[in-house]
Amino acid sequence: MTSPEEVAGYVSPYPYVQRLQDRMDEILDRQVPNSGRFCGFCFARLAGDTERCPYCRTETADLATVESVPREALLIYRAKKRTEERWVYGGAMLGLLIAAGVFVALVVYGTDLVGSRSIALGIAFLALIGGGYVLAQLFGPLICGQVGYRRGSRKRDELWAAFLEKRGSEDGG
Numbered sequence: 001m002t003s004p005e006e007v008a009g010y011v012s013p014y015p016y017v018q019r020l021q022d023r024m025d026e027i028l029d030r031q032v033p034n035s036g037r038f039c040g041f042c043f044a045r046l047a048g049d050t051e052r053c054p055y056c057r058t059e060t061a062d063l064a065t066v067e068s069v070p071r072e073a074l075l076i077y078r079a080k081k082r083t084e085e086r087w088v089y090g091g092a093m094l095g096l097l098i099a100a101g102v103f104v105a106l107v108v109y110g111t112d113l114v115g116s117r118s119i120a121l122g123i124a125f126l127a128l129i130g131g132g133y134v135l136a137q138l139f140g141p142l143i144c145g146q147v148g149y150r151r152g153s154r155k156r157d158e159l160w161a162a163f164l165e166k167r168g169s170e171d172g173g
């Protein structure tokens, strides 16, 4: 038994799928080619002499290896990647909007607060640029990214479960 790996408060029912996400992202980003020798069950890339998949522990003698990751499997991993990216971008945008709101407020009311128009504008631009960066990071990867990670992982695992079910019924005849 592989111990469940918990990331961002989400425990995947398929630890090997969770571990394979980065490998599949590399293929999706075309950093590595989708060709070689892959596990016939989970599609992990295997070294030439590996006889037991280090991810799902399937023996290559029991299930023949394949030469590429099927498109259907890649789409499952892409669903997680896309969902997470949407949340990160959305959160970063929210952070920038908040910084822009603070900028406008400082431009409008800042002079009354600090007594000098130029100092108020200086603070306003600092808030826009520095605050925009900090808030985009905070709401993007740190806050919304966690939500996106959980939602994307859950979606991916549901798709993988459906994939296994479909493959099982096909193999069963």
Ligand SMILES: [Zn+2]
Binding pocket: 039, 040, 041, 042, 043, 044, 053, 054, 055, 056, 057, 058
């Ligand atoms: Zn495998």
